[in-house]
Structure formats: structure tokens, C-alpha cells
Amino acid sequence: MLHIMKKIAMKMLENEKKDALDCSVSDEVVDEWLDTIEERKKRMQEHHKTDTEQYDMLLGVEKEVKKIKEIRAKKCTKPD
Amino acid sequence: MEYYVIYFFLTLALSTLFSMGGVGSAIGLVPIFSMMGMPLNLAKAIGLFINSASTITASIMNFFRGVLDVGFAIPLIVSIMIATPVGAWMSQYVQKEIVEWVLVAFLVVSALLLIFSNREQKVVYDKAWILYVIGGTVGLISGTIGVGGGSLIMPLLILLGFDAKKAAYAISFVIPFSTLGAFATYLSFVHMDWILLGVVTVAAIIGGYLGDRIMHYRLTPSQVKKLIAVVLLLLAAKMIYKLIGV
Numbered sequence: 001m002l003h004i005m006k007k008i009a010m011k012m013l014e015n016e017k018k019d020a021l022d023c024s025v026s027d028e029v030v031d032e033w034l035d036t037i038e039e040r041k042k043r044m045q046e047h048h049k050t051d052t053e054q055y056d057m058l059l060g061v062e063k064e065v066k067k068i069k070e071i072r073a074k075k076c077t078k079p080d
Numbered sequence: 081m082e083y084y085v086i087y088f089f090l091t092l093a094l095s096t097l098f099s100m101g102g103v104g105s106a107i108g109l110v111p112i113f114s115m116m117g118m119p120l121n122l123a124k125a126i127g128l129f130i131n132s133a134s135t136i137t138a139s140i141m142n143f144f145r146g147v148l149d150v151g152f153a154i155p156l157i158v159s160i161m162i163a164t165p166v167g168a169w170m171s172q173y174v175q176k177e178i179v180e181w182v183l184v185a186f187l188v189v190s191a192l193l194l195i196f197s198n199r200e201q202k203v204v205y206d207k208a209w210i211l212y213v214i215g216g217t218v219g220l221i222s223g224t225i226g227v228g229g230g231s232l233i234m235p236l237l238i239l240l241g242f243d244a245k246k247a248a249y250a251i252s253f254v255i256p257f258s259t260l261g262a263f264a265t266y267l268s269f270v271h272m273d274w275i276l277l278g279v280v281t282v283a284a285i286i287g288g289y290l291g292d293r294i295m296h297y298r299l300t301p302s303q304v305k306k307l308i309a310v311v312l313l314l315l316a317a318k319m320i321y322k323l324i325g326v
């Protein structure tokens with residue numbers, strides 16, 4: 001079940017990339033998204049849930065958001 | 081037909097606005113529906129279902145974004161699931177005006193605290209017992225007056241130190257558990273217009289989707305906090321207007 005959910009999450013993130021890659025969206029929004037994922041990861045680590053599919057899903061989402069952040073850094077940095 | 085179109089767009093607009101703050105739109109829609117001539121208990125039942133539809137949509141999206149912490153919401157869900165049907169049952173016996181005045185006072189105080197509190201959110205008071213107390217109290221009130229409870233839990237969580245957006249994500253997940261139970265209770269003594277329910281549910285799902293996207297990508301936590309405060313004040317003004325019968 002969670003395997004299917006992970007796929008849906010990735011598919012959804014693909015669709016949402018368009019929004020996230022829009023330079024008019026504040027950097028704070030993406031940073032706060034990563035912070036929330038980081039907090040959830042810590043919480044799951046504290047509760048020893050790192051071998052669950054949900055944790056894997058979270059890692060996958062984090063990877064995608066970091067990619068978005070990297071692309072934004074290149075795309076949205078204004079030349080001096 | 082025109083009747084359904086009006087309700088569709090009204091629900092769409094308010095569900096979008098309230099989803100941006102992570103709360104259900106029933107607290108705004110119930111008084112409006114009632115003022116438009118709908119029987120109050122029917123308005124409350126429909127409002128509760130609308131809240132479920134829009135917040136489920138937002139929660140599904142938040143889950144797949146990885147920002148929804150299900151574990152944190154469990155104490156709220158447990159207590160609210162028990163208390164809301166009790167509140168819905170009590171609504172037959174409690175004088176509505178008394179509860180509504182209490183709610184008005186709560187909305188105003190919460191909004192003012194959100195606007196004027198400059199508290200640094202470094203410490204979060206997230207002990208399970210306080211979440212049980214909040215869930216139980218909010219469940220009783222929201223079941224009685226027929227709202228989802230999100231606009232009551234939201235300021236409390238923010239005052240406990242939770243980030244406005246994170247509180248909104250958790251609340252979107254909690255609300256369906258309270259509203260669906262209360263909706264079932266109302267169904268036992270309300271004559272339901274099922275076509276109208278279907279129409280406004282579709283509007284609420286679309287509104288939940290739009291509002292959630294706007295909140296996630298367009299608003300910062302401090303903007304969400306201010307937005308919620310403004311919405312709470314508008315609701316309080318609307319309720320006072322209705323209660324004093326001007």
C-alpha cells in the first residue's frame with residue numbers, strides 16, 4: 001500500500017514542481033517545506049521508525065524538494 | 081438550478097479562502113446558509129460535511145508532500161472523535177445563543193493574540209495531555225454549534241508555540257474525524273437535501289485543493305497567521321451582527 005502511495009507522492013511532486021519552480025514563490029516557502037520534512041524525519045528516527053516504507057517515502061520527497069531547491073538556486077538567482 | 085449554482089460558488093469561494101488558513105469553511109458557511117433561508121440544523125449538517133470534504137482533500141496533498149505528521153495529530157483525533165458527537169447531541173438541548181457568544185469571545189481574543197503576540201516560537205508545548213484537553217473541549221463546542229473546530233484549535237496551537245503552517249497541516253487532518261461523526265449524528269434528526277449536499281461537496285473539494293496550493297506555495301507562516309486572524313475577526317463580526325439582530 002505504502003509502495004503505491006510513494007509512487008503517487010512522486011507523481012504529485014512532479015506535477016507540483018511547476019509551482020515550486022516559479023521564481024515568484026518565496027525561497028522561505030521551499031525552506032520551510034524542507035524544515036518540516038526534516039522535523040518529521042527526526043521524529044521518526046526518535047521513534048525508531050526508520051525501517052518503514054513511510055520513512056522511505058519521506059526520504060524520496062526530501063530528495064525531490066532538495067532538487068527543486070537546487071534548480072531554483074540556479075534559475076532564480078538574479079545576476080548582479 | 082440557480083439555487084444550486086449559487087450554493088456551489090459560495091462554497092467554492094469560502095472553502096478556498098478557509099483552506100488557505102487550514103480550517104474548514106463551515107464556520108462561515110453555516111451562518112450564511114442560515115441567513116439565506118436554509119433550516120439551521122440542515123445548514124450545520126451540510127457545513128460539517130463540507131468541512132470534511134475540503135480538509136480531506138488538503139490532507140491527502142499534505143501527506144504526499146511529506147509535511148503531515150499523523151502521529152502528532154492522534155491525541156487530538158481521539159478526543160475530538162469522542163467529544164464532537166456528544167456536542168452534536170447536546171445541540172438539541174443547549175441554548176444556541178449562549179454557545180455562540182462564547183465562540184464570539186473566543187474568536188476575538190484569539191485573533192487579537194495572533195495579531196499582537198510577537199512570541200518567538202522557539203519552545204513548542206506539545207504534551208499529549210494538553211492536546212487531549214484541546215480536542216475534547218473543541219469537539220464539544222464544534223459539535224454543538226455545527227462547525228469543524230479548526231478555527232478553534234488553530235489559535236490554541238499557535239499560542240502553544242506551533243508554527244502556523246504546521247498547525248494548519250495537522251488540523252486539516254484532524255477535522256474530518258470530528259465533522260463526519262457529528263454529520264452522522266445530525267443525519268439522525270435532519271431531512272437532508274442530497275443533491276445540494278453533492279453540489280457543495282464538489283465545490284468544497286475544488287476549494288480545498290485550490291486553497292491548499294495557495295497556502296503551500298504563496299504564503300509564508302507569518303502571512304498565514306495574519307490571514308487566520310483576519311478571518312477570525314470577520315467571523316466574529318458576522319456572528320455578532322447575527323446575534324444582536326441588527
